[in-house]
Amino acid sequence: MIVFPAIDIRGGKCVRLTEGRFDAETVFSDNPVEVAKRWRREGAEYLHVVDLDGAVAGRPVNLELVIAIAKKVDIPVQLGGGIRTMDTIDTVLAAGISRIILGSVAVRQPALVKEACARYGDRIVVGIDARDGVVAVEGWGVSGQVGAEELARQMAAVGVARIIYTDISRDGTLTGINVEATCALACAAGVPVIASGGLRGLDDIRALWQARTAGIxxxxxxxALYTGALSLRSAIRVAKGEEA
Structure with a gap:
């Protein structure tokens, strides 16, 4: 199991939101590139980057900064936030980003997701962000009017290789991963799922590792990483089953 350190970018800074609320933002660094280098030094195998400005604008806003991150670390980077056209998908993947995450378009334009998967295969990831089991889109500000598990099944049917599932109500709260909902979604979709939202500590990672056969x-x-509640090195060991 892989631990993906998250680098959320807003206004060129590394921030964290609480429950996806832009009015509940904490700035952790003015230099996301240095943050990326830190996580790499501590053993990260893959980085998860979100362009929060892009999620709201509907197009990448911090792409140059994300490309700089990808150039400075020797590990893959996946990017989400505002990627909503095939032209943008082509541009981002050609720029050296390993995988892109499609969120709002999974609800609004499933045909685009199908086309992207046909062209790029497993470099396409769908992010399903839900509050009380209902998908939210456009920077989490709008209801997608579809259940998370139903959308997961639809995305698997059009060729999506993996899904990131975020429980918005837990995101940034340090209240624990919603393991049960994540497992249910993985079983519904039949494709690998990356858990997100509320990671608190090593017990969450142990629970996910034990549930990995469900498709996590x-x-x-x-x-949890930014506040020091969780050590990345320890998290990676537990995620690999090396530390009980």
């Missing part, structure tokens, strides 16, 4: 492939670590 990894976990995104955000505020």
């Amino acid at each position: 492939e990894g976990v995104i670590a955000g505020k």
